Amino acid sequence: MYGEALYKPEMKEGNPIRLYSLDEITEIFGKLGLCICNSFADFSGKPSSDNDIQLLVYSIRE
Numbered sequence: 001m002y003g004e005a006l007y008k009p010e011m012k013e014g015n016p017i018r019l020y021s022l023d024e025i026t027e028i029f030g031k032l033g034l035c036i037c038n039s040f041a042d043f044s045g046k047p048s049s050d051n052d053i054q055l056l057v058y059s060i061r062e
Contacts (some may be wrong), residue, residue, distance in 0.1 A: 022048060025057060034059040 004028035007017075020028070026036050036059045048055050 019053070021050065021053070022055060025055065029059055030058070033062050035062045038045075
């Protein structure tokens with residue numbers, strides 16, 4: 001949770017990268033008091049979709 005120390009999980013094998021969907025990010029941000037105003041797939045402003053690996057979000061504190 002935000003503000004708490006995180007510890008690296010012990011992984012014997014596998015890829016440690018975690019990809020989040022917009023729904024998951026919205027839920028996580030909501031628990032932190034943030035509201036997502038918009039999301040994008042790249043820095044040119046392309047709308048985000050589940051088919052894009054990059055997800056940029058614009059959020060504000062509620």
